[in-house]
Amino acid sequence: MKSDLLLILQWWLYIFVIGIIFMPLTKVIFSKLFDKGYLFSKVIGIAISSYIIWLLSSLKIVPFFRISIIISIVIEFVIILLLKGYRGFITFLMENKNKFIIEEILFLAMLIFWSYVRGMQPNIHGLEKFMDFGFVNACLKSKYMPPMDIWYAGEGINYYYFGHYVCAFLTLLTGIDSAITYNLMIATIFSFTFSLAFSIGGNMLFITGNNRPAKVIVAGLISAILLTFGGNLHGAIYAYGVPIAKNMGILKGEYEQYYYPEATRYIGYNPPTNDKTIHEFPIYSFVVSDLHGHVLDIPIVLTYIAIGLVLIAGLWDKNKLIFLIGFLLSISYMTSTWDYIIYLTVTFFILCYVNIDRYKFSLHGVKKILLDMLKVIIISQTMILPYTLKFKSMTSGIGIVHATTPLYQILVLWGYQMFLSVFFVLFMFKAVKKGKRYFLSDVYVLILIISAVGLIIIPEIFYVVDIYGETYHRANTMFKLTYQSFIMFALISGYIIVRILSSINRLHIKRILTALFSITVMLPMLYPYHAIKGYYGSIKPVNYKELDGLKFMEDKYADDYGAIRWLNENVKEQEVIVEADGDSYSDYERISMATGLPTIQGWFVHEWLWRGGYEDPKKRSMEVSLLYESEDNSTIRSILQKYNVSYVVIGEKEREKYKKLNEANILRYGEVAYNSPNTKIIKVK
Numbered sequence: 001m002k003s004d005l006l007l008i009l010q011w012w013l014y015i016f017v018i019g020i021i022f023m024p025l026t027k028v029i030f031s032k033l034f035d036k037g038y039l040f041s042k043v044i045g046i047a048i049s050s051y052i053i054w055l056l057s058s059l060k061i062v063p064f065f066r067i068s069i070i071i072s073i074v075i076e077f078v079i080i081l082l083l084k085g086y087r088g089f090i091t092f093l094m095e096n097k098n099k100f101i102i103e104e105i106l107f108l109a110m111l112i113f114w115s116y117v118r119g120m121q122p123n124i125h126g127l128e129k130f131m132d133f134g135f136v137n138a139c140l141k142s143k144y145m146p147p148m149d150i151w152y153a154g155e156g157i158n159y160y161y162f163g164h165y166v167c168a169f170l171t172l173l174t175g176i177d178s179a180i181t182y183n184l185m186i187a188t189i190f191s192f193t194f195s196l197a198f199s200i201g202g203n204m205l206f207i208t209g210n211n212r213p214a215k216v217i218v219a220g221l222i223s224a225i226l227l228t229f230g231g232n233l234h235g236a237i238y239a240y241g242v243p244i245a246k247n248m249g250i251l252k253g254e255y256e257q258y259y260y261p262e263a264t265r266y267i268g269y270n271p272p273t274n275d276k277t278i279h280e281f282p283i284y285s286f287v288v289s290d291l292h293g294h295v296l297d298i299p300i301v302l303t304y305i306a307i308g309l310v311l312i313a314g315l316w317d318k319n320k321l322i323f324l325i326g327f328l329l330s331i332s333y334m335t336s337t338w339d340y341i342i343y344l345t346v347t348f349f350i351l352c353y354v355n356i357d358r359y360k361f362s363l364h365g366v367k368k369i370l371l372d373m374l375k376v377i378i379i380s381q382t383m384i385l386p387y388t389l390k391f392k393s394m395t396s397g398i399g400i401v402h403a404t405t406p407l408y409q410i411l412v413l414w415g416y417q418m419f420l421s422v423f424f425v426l427f428m429f430k431a432v433k434k435g436k437r438y439f440l441s442d443v444y445v446l447i448l449i450i451s452a453v454g455l456i457i458i459p460e461i462f463y464v465v466d467i468y469g470e471t472y473h474r475a476n477t478m479f480k481l482t483y484q485s486f487i488m489f490a491l492i493s494g495y496i497i498v499r500i501l502s503s504i505n506r507l508h509i510k511r512i513l514t515a516l517f518s519i520t521v522m523l524p525m526l527y528p529y530h531a532i533k534g535y536y537g538s539i540k541p542v543n544y545k546e547l548d549g550l551k552f553m554e555d556k557y558a559d560d561y562g563a564i565r566w567l568n569e570n571v572k573e574q575e576v577i578v579e580a581d582g583d584s585y586s587d588y589e590r591i592s593m594a595t596g597l598p599t600i601q602g603w604f605v606h607e608w609l610w611r612g613g614y615e616d617p618k619k620r621s622m623e624v625s626l627l628y629e630s631e632d633n634s635t636i637r638s639i640l641q642k643y644n645v646s647y648v649v650i651g652e653k654e655r656e657k658y659k660k661l662n663e664a665n666i667l668r669y670g671e672v673a674y675n676s677p678n679t680k681i682i683k684v685k
Contacts, residue, residue, distance in 0.1 A: 024085030137596025151602020163296025222494030231527025326379025
């Protein structure tokens with residue numbers, strides 16, 4: 001743990017420095033907030049510095065090297081310095097040092113905590129970790145963007161990969177091995193989720209003028225805890241409510257131990273139907289630790305929501321904020337495209353209020369709304385042109401859903417959020433009716449409620465058509481939409497609770513509501529105990545392993561692990577390898593994922609989705625089989641030449657899949673570069 005702690009601190013220090021460099025920008029944007037947007041400087045700094053290198057690399061102007069990143073950050077620092085961004089900076093830091101130190105400690109504590117949890121089970125193995133780690137390594141092996149698809153040699157990645165690129169960016173910058181930074185990245189997003197949610201929840205209350213530190217902190221902590229650790233009501237009902245009901249004789253049958261993934265696979269699974277869906281939330285994502293786009297985008301989403309608060313409250317220049325929103329949306333587009341559409345819609349709602357509030361319901365007001373939206377779209381779409389010009393859509397239109405969710409299941413999944421939201425809407429209706437003052441934070445919370453509810457309703461009516469069959473037809477649509485719904489609901493919870501309690505003068509009513517809200521917050525907090533225990537077991541120090549996510553291969557695939565290390569030490573660019581191809585979520589493609597080197601064909605269903613069809617991946621799979629099993633030398637030669645293959649892997653998975661493996665024929669076209677009892681690497685001449 002001591003050596004890992006040094007790596008965690010090294011990783012944190014680089015992020016800290018980036019935050020300090022870009023703080024002159026965020027201190028201007030968030031100057032009216034209680035913490036001056038301190039933590040958002042880290043996210044904005046990483047986003048800007050990584051985007052600049054990505055853009056230059058995509059245009060083939062600057063290669064994606066560590067020295068390029070360092071020089072770029074130094075230049076960015078000098079530019080800010082020349083623009084006198086650091087004038088009065090030391091005074092600014094000293095005036096706010098207590099707030100900054102507290103938030104920095106909060107960020108670092110959460111980073112260390114989840115790194116420690118990941119150290120209990122750090123393996124980059126299972127679910128979609130092979131894909132996510134492979135994308136990171138593909139970026140690391142690439143001189144220019146986009147990186148070559150590790151599972152479709154000769155083609156670039158046709159997926160939203162920017163978040164994986166950011167992980168690679170920080171990996172290069174810090175000089176830490178990617179098998180460790182994979183887990184550090186998960187811990188960093190966990191830390192950002194908690195600390196940024198704390199800032200947003202507290203600042204929503206702060207800008208109302210209710211600036212008592214205790215209330216601001218409570219609002220922030222409620223939002224942070226619910227967003228980072230909270231589940232839905234499934235855990236409370238099925239882990240506790242069902243056993244109690246059975247023991248009381250209300251329900252019959254024996255209680256089985258609660259299985260935490262069921263909270264994310266409820267609709268269509270209990271009871272079983274042909275309408276299976278996915279409805280995940282952050283703590284589940286952090287527990288299973290797939291470094292997927294919807295997770296990687298959380299810090300950007302939270303930064304966007306903070307910018308939205310500044311915009312609706314009129315705390316900074318609207319046109320400058322529109323540019324920043326366009327930039328953040330462009331990052332979201334390349335990290336998790338669904339989030340771009342969601343928050344472009346939220347932007348529309350915000351701009352509607354801002355312009356109507358200023359110009360009333362006039363033609364000029366409508367023109368201003370449309371003009372502002374056009375600016376956002378033009379800025380965001382222009383900034384992602386190098387990405388979109390090389391991207392092919394994986395969807396084929398919009399469909400009408402074949403089934404809808406029973407009301408009781410909606411209440412199980414989103415019941416406590418709906419309760420708080422309805423309570424707040426009624427509270428606001430009563431306040432306005434009595435002529436009481438409302439705040440711009442109230443308006444923003446209502447916008448987020450409308451958006452969150454809409455994201456739950458949409459997959460009850462429409463779905464985006466993809467390759468998944470009728471049984472899972474709306475699974476991906478519900479997954480991506482309701483994930484953001486969960487984030488919005490959690491963020492506003494702290495504000496709603498403290499805002500309502502602060503407005504009540506009658507002590508007995510305040511006590512009743514405090515008890516009611518406390519129960520509301522506690523119920524979703526029953527979930528993480530089962531999830532963390534279910535995945536990691538006991539998180540006692542004696543069970544700590546380490547943060548290296550590939551160490552598991554020493555036991556599971558020892559010879560392959562040696563081959564991976566050899567390739568990582570000797571092959572520096574994205575040269576093509578060949579290994580056995582297999583089904584998605586299997587252990588096939590273990591070499592390509594761990595090295596970032598492209599193979600001819602990888603996880604089948606994934607490539608079927610990314611390439612928009614079944615035929616080409618199937619053809620490639622047949623060619624891989626021919627290469628390993630064919631007796632025809634000309635066939636082997638033509639396949640090697642077609643894909644410009646540099647190395648052929650012959651290991652346990654190849655022998656397992658190809659019963660007629662013809663090693664002698666393959667050796668005709670190369671020599672053994674790496675040899676161990678069970679794994680060989682043949683370098684093609």
